[in-house]
Amino acid sequence: MPYGSGTFIYLDNAATTRAAPEVADTVARVLTSEYGNPSSPHDLGVQAARLVAAARRQVARLIGASENEIVFTSGGTEANNLAIRGAVYRHSRRDVHVVVQKTEHASVLNTCQALEQEGVAVTYLDVDSRGFITPDQVLAALQPQTVLVSIMAVNNETGVIQPVPAIARALAGLPRRPLFHVDAVQAYGKIPLSPGSWGVDLMSISGHKIHGPKGIGALYVRNGMPLAAILHGGDQERGLRPGTENTPGIAGFGVAADLAAQAFPDAAVKMRALLEQLYDRLHSGWPDVRRHTPAGDDAAPHILNVSFPPVPGEVLVHHLAQDGVYVSTTSACHAPSGQPSHVLAAMGISGPELAGAIRISLSRFTTPEEVDAAAEIILKSVDRLAKRYGHRQAKK
Amino acid sequence: MDTLILIRYGEIALKGQNRGTFEDLLVRRLEEALRPVGHARVVRAWGRMYVQGVAPEEVMPAISRVFGVVSYSPVLRSENDLDQITASAVAVARRHQSAGRFKVDARRALKSFPYTSLELNRLVGSAVQDACPGLQVDLERPDFTIYVEVRPEGSFVYSQIMPGPGGLPVGASGHALLLISGGIDSPVAGWLAMKRGIRLAGVHFHSYPYTSPKAQDKVVDLFRVLARWGGPLDLYMGYFTHIQEAIEDVVPERLHITVMRRMMLRLAEAIARQSRALALVTGESIGQVASQTLESMQVIGQATGMNILRPVVAMDKAEITVLARQIGTFDISSRPYEDCCTLFVPRHPATKPRLRDAEEAEARMPVDDLLKEAIARTEKLVIAPD
CATH class of the missing domain: 3.30.2130.30 (VC0802-like)
Incomplete structure (x- = not known):
């Protein structure tokens, strides 16, 4: 039985992934045998420090960074907070400006909104109908006091790949260049990332999206780049992230990064092929399917966002779960107080298409058989539900 | 001393x-x-x-x-x-x-x-x-x-x-079954019934997988709060999915809510008789929604021979809200998850349904079989105070 298969089909890998067996073994081993504190002077402590150093190299290698550029955090959210606040807090808050775009993850948008309360000015760039921004938009938004540009690499709901290298190049030509942060949580291990050669200063990554443990992530901080700490304590992680190191998480993250590096790029090619196979099945079985994820290299290989109007996304998700297929939605179905997807809304999508959106996300362990079986189950549910919801609309 | x-x-x-x-x-x-x-x-x-x-x-x-x-x-x-x-x-x-x-x-x-x-x-x-x-x-x-x-x-x-809270000690007035939706009104109605000495149990109707499992968690959390005033409380998770589908399939849209509420009362009555409850309790308040006009309440109420208590029937939303805040159910009720009442709301529900129309529509559904299945698939939980 291939790893990841079982009594159900898990296609919600953009939310989180199942830990790889080697990762789970490593975490258990560090928890129970190699559990020293890296700050301790004795040999158990030294052993733990070596584990952390090895993991740092493994995590760095996947983005072509050097080990002293990796700061371990509790995950992607903390990495985003550290990047944004760390860049802003180097300045007086009154005359600081930040540029982001509207489909960023909540950990970026809500951090920016909190900074606005502190007096920071923020520009939220619009995306086009496919979900993209352009380097020119970024340049046009810059002000003399702009200290940070933060643009995600891969959108977590649609898989759209923003033109990060092109934005970095555009910024590189400026006389007073703001820092450039990239939220790469969904991109890490899925598309090539090279912050050092691109000219990216800060990059957030996370363990549990690549079959690593939850509760561990990292911020790439370009060599020599000054950043203000947002937590204060000991001198772990060069003082940027004090607190006893999460050694089981860090070691597990290292192993996961290593496995992802070995699998890349073949795994990405395979996922993209499976994703297109899945879409083809859905499209031939239900020609009215709406695709919100661009085809080809404009999107990550593992995320497909679609809707089957008038079927509400949340109702479809529950039906699929009952049949053993796990996908997700970010939009609560026409609940008065529910929040529809801010990402799709920013792309101009509305009505039943917005309420109907579901996100299907693969992992490198997903099999062609799982994709075929999932397509069949999705089509069956859509067929049944569309009659129900379509039926009501026709009857009035 | x-x-x-x-x-x-x-x-x-x-x-x-x-x-x-x-x-x-x-x-x-x-x-x-x-x-x-x-x-x-x-x-x-x-x-x-x-x-x-x-x-x-x-x-x-x-x-x-x-x-x-x-x-x-x-x-x-x-x-x-x-x-x-x-x-x-x-x-x-x-x-x-x-x-x-x-x-x-x-x-x-x-x-x-x-x-x-x-x-x-x-x-x-x-x-x-x-x-x-x-x-x-x-x-x-x-x-x-x-x-x-x-x-x-x-x-x-x-x-x-x-x-003190006044009223009568719980148990002084027998046993009743509260129809609880997850909204603001029904937990308050349940609390007021308890205040009159009623030992309360609850029934919530869910239409999973049309409704979120979180809607059920919400009702459990509401009952945890009510249980502080005289728990532990029995809570029945009434299986309503197939009834809901049948209504969608054969009942004219303007009568959906009427027939849905009638089916809920029938299922509640069956559970109430099994658990020896002497009355049903609802959070209905006159004029709040289409199913809560006097005409609707008349047609809906005739689906059961049981006594229906409506403790908030003449209260304003504002008054009910004040009580909900005092009791501690307001914040839970304000969570967004939908239940069967809000998921299938038709655009133009009848505010003056006629009993004959409702009965005609129901004649097209296998009412007894649907109820039998729903009773068999209904789960009982025991909720202790939080």
Whole structure:
């Protein structure tokens, strides 16, 4: 039985992934045998420090960074907070400006909104109908006091790949260049990332999206780049992230990064092929399917966002779960107080298409058989539900 | 001198021959409420009760949630002896501000005590004044009152009278089943029913996988709050998916809500009869939504032969909301997850449905089979207070 298969089909890998067996073994081993504190002077402590150093190299290698550029955090959210606040807090808050775009993850948008309360000015760039921004938009938004540009690499709901290298190049030509942060949580291990050669200063990554443990992530901080700490304590992680190191998480993250590096790029090619196979099945079985994820290299290989109007996304998700297929939605179905997807809304999508959106996300362990079986189950549910919801609309 | 809590109950003392039964019930409810605190003991005495053996601040929150309690006071008890009574009064006075005005309100229920109530007022008042130089007796506009009661079982001194929730002890009025949706109204209706001594159980209708499992968690959380006033409570998760689908399939859209509510009452009645409930309780309030016009309520109510209690029927949303906040259910009710009531809302529901139309529509559904299946697939949970 291939790893990841079982009594159900898990296609919600953009939310989180199942830990790889080697990762789970490593975490258990560090928890129970190699559990020293890296700050301790004795040999158990030294052993733990070596584990952390090895993991740092493994995590760095996947983005072509050097080990002293990796700061371990509790995950992607903390990495985003550290990047944004760390860049802003180097300045007086009154005359600081930040540029982001509207489909960023909540950990970026809500951090920016909190900074606005502190007096920071923020520009939220619009995306086009496919979900993209352009380097020119970024340049046009810059002000003399702009200290940070933060643009995600891969959108977590649609898989759209923003033109990060092109934005970095555009910024590189400026006389007073703001820092450039990239939220790469969904991109890490899925598309090539090279912050050092691109000219990216800060990059957030996370363990549990690549079959690593939850509760561990990292911020790439370009060599020599000054950043203000947002937590204060000991001198772990060069003082940027004090607190006893999460050694089981860090070691597990290292192993996961290593496995992802070995699998890349073949795994990405395979996922993209499976994703297109899945879409083809859905499209031939239900020609009215709406695709919100661009085809080809404009999107990550593992995320497909679609809707089957008038079927509400949340109702479809529950039906699929009952049949053993796990996908997700970010939009609560026409609940008065529910929040529809801010990402799709920013792309101009509305009505039943917005309420109907579901996100299907693969992992490198997903099999062609799982994709075929999932397509069949999705089509069956859509067929049944569309009659129900379509039926009501026709009857009035 | 020891500290205890004096419990007053008004209404149940009036209930003639049943008085003993009601008092027994109140003692039991108090003991249940106090059990988590430990060594509290409830003692009965002539139209009142005392809670002994614990610090008042530990048990007062629990007592404030026992229906039947009209008010309660932390009191100092002593022998029927003037020196001890004045010592208690000084101790009570010292809990208040060091400067200000007070009066003494003494009652001599034990007529063999050598001082009259008036004499006690004067004697205790001047003793407190002597002991606390900042305090002055002022009978017209006191900042606080020191109450003194001389009774056969001892003398009691206190200054605080805290309101209880009133009503009747849970269990005094039998057993009823609440139809709970997850909205703001039905938990308040359930609470008001409990306040009248009803032992409550609940039924929630879910249409998973059309509705989120989180809608069920929401109802469980609401019941955890209600259970503070007399739990643990039984909660039935009524399976409504196939009934909902059948309604969608064969009932004209304008009658969806009418027939849905009628089917809910039928399923609730079946569960109520199994669990020996004597009435159904709903959160209906006149005019709030289409199903809550008098015409609708008439047609819907005829689906069951059971008595339907509607404790919030004549309350405004604002009044219900105030209660929901006091009870602690408002924030939970405000969570977004949908239940069957909100998921399939038609655009133009009938506000004046006719019974004949509803019955005609239902004749197209296998009502008995649907109910039988729904009963078989309904789960029972037991919800303890949080």
